[in-house]
Amino acid sequence: MTVGLAHYLFVSAVLFSLGVVGVMVRRNAIIIFMSIELMLNAVNLTFVAFGRFLHTLDGQLFVFFVMVVAAAEAVVGLAIIISVFRLRESVDVD
Amino acid sequence: MAAVAFYLVSAVAIACAALVIFQPNVVYSALFLIGSLLALAGLFLLLNAQFIAIVHIIVYVGAIMVLFLFVIMLLDLGRDPAGTEQLPYQRGLGIGLGVLFLAELALMVSFGGDLAGAPEGPLPAAFGYTEVLGRMLFTTYLFPFEATSILLFVAAIGAVVLGKRRG
Numbered sequence: 001m002t003v004g005l006a007h008y009l010f011v012s013a014v015l016f017s018l019g020v021v022g023v024m025v026r027r028n029a030i031i032i033f034m035s036i037e038l039m040l041n042a043v044n045l046t047f048v049a050f051g052r053f054l055h056t057l058d059g060q061l062f063v064f065f066v067m068v069v070a071a072a073e074a075v076v077g078l079a080i081i082i083s084v085f086r087l088r089e090s091v092d093v094d
Numbered sequence: 095m096a097a098v099a100f101y102l103v104s105a106v107a108i109a110c111a112a113l114v115i116f117q118p119n120v121v122y123s124a125l126f127l128i129g130s131l132l133a134l135a136g137l138f139l140l141l142n143a144q145f146i147a148i149v150h151i152i153v154y155v156g157a158i159m160v161l162f163l164f165v166i167m168l169l170d171l172g173r174d175p176a177g178t179e180q181l182p183y184q185r186g187l188g189i190g191l192g193v194l195f196l197a198e199l200a201l202m203v204s205f206g207g208d209l210a211g212a213p214e215g216p217l218p219a220a221f222g223y224t225e226v227l228g229r230m231l232f233t234t235y236l237f238p239f240e241a242t243s244i245l246l247f248v249a250a251i252g253a254v255v256l257g258k259r260r261g
Contacts, residue, residue, distance in 0.1 A: 002097065003096060003097050003100045003140075005209060006203050006204070006206070007100065007104075008137070008141070009203045009206075010200060010203055011104040011107065011108065011137070013196060013199035013200055013203060014108050014111075014196060015107065015108065015111055015130075015134075016199070017192050017193075017195050017196035017199065018108070018111045018112055018114075018115055018192070019111075020191075020192050020195055021115060021188055021189055021191075021192035022114065022115040024184075024187075024188030024191065024192065025115065025184065025185050025188040025189065026115065028120060028171070030120055030124075030162065030165065030166060030171060031114070031115070031120060031123055033162070034114055034123060034124065034127050034162065035114070035115065037127065037154075037158065038111055038114065038127070038130070041130075041131065041134055041154075044134075044150075045134060045137060045138075048137075048138055048141045048143045048146060049141055050209075051141075051143075052141040052142055052143070052217075053209055053212055054209065054212055054213070055212075055213045055217060055218060055221070057221070057222065057226060057227060057230060058230075060143050060145070060146050060222060060227060061227065061230055061231060061235055063143075063146050063150075064146065064149070064227075064231070065235075065238055065242060067149065067150065067153050067154070068242045068245065068246060069242075069245065070154075070158070071153060071157065071158060071246070071249075072245055072246055072248075072249035073249075074158045074161060074162070075161065075249050075250070075252075075253045076249050076252050076253055076256070078161055078162070078165045078253075079252070079253040079256035079257045080256060081165065081169075082165060082168070082169065082256070082257060083256055083257070085169050091169070091171060094181075
């Protein structure tokens with residue numbers, strides 16, 4: 001049996017939903033951050049899968065840019081978490 | 095053969111992603127996220143995105159996750175005290191809504207059918223090679239590429255400003 005576009009999209013949907021559940025269920029700011037990374041990666045997978053099945057490389061270049069934005073977001077977000085921790089001695093979002 | 099690899103790698107990716115969320119120790123969560131990202135790199139390889147797969151490993155596993163682990167250990171956040179939820183039913187409600195969301199997405203994927211205008215036949219030669227990607231990056235996508243460098247510059251300055259101790 002051959003693996004088609006729908007298979008990849010389904011895997012991506014599962015990963016994205018797990019990220020959503022992580023953001024809703026956990027209260028630790030670092031875990032919420034990791035869940036956001038998970039969602040970004042699920043979207044990257046759809047980009048690459050669509051690009052592969054449309055025979056175009058634009059999807060892969062978009063993934064490249066998403067990675068850069070994710071790196072910038074992680075750096076700034078972790079700096080914010082560190083300053084929140086200095087202020088409140090905890091990273092709970094409640 | 096490719097189908098077996100696909101199912102194996104996606105199972106690893108999904109299992110690790112689930113463990114990231116439903117697992118009390120924050121350090122283990124970060125390690126499971128690394129596993130999930132490595133499995134995702136395998137999926138990229140299966141999709142003929144060799145360059146993206148390697149860059150994904152270098153950037154995510156090599157840089158971002160190391161940064162996460164560094165912050166976790168710097169702030170000594172090893173353990174997330176469980177069972178102190180302040181909102182009642184937060185866990186059940188979150189999981190229920192997540193399952194509903196997944197059902198919607200799966201419904202959309204299953205109704206989507208075939209991709210309109212998808213070309214037939216084998217992939218063009220050199221699909222996903224670094225040379226082709228680099229050429230596109232410096233011609234068609236030159237402006238976003240330069241904007242990206244400014245974004246990284248601003249992010250680095252912002253992190254330094256935020257991280258600086260108030261004196």
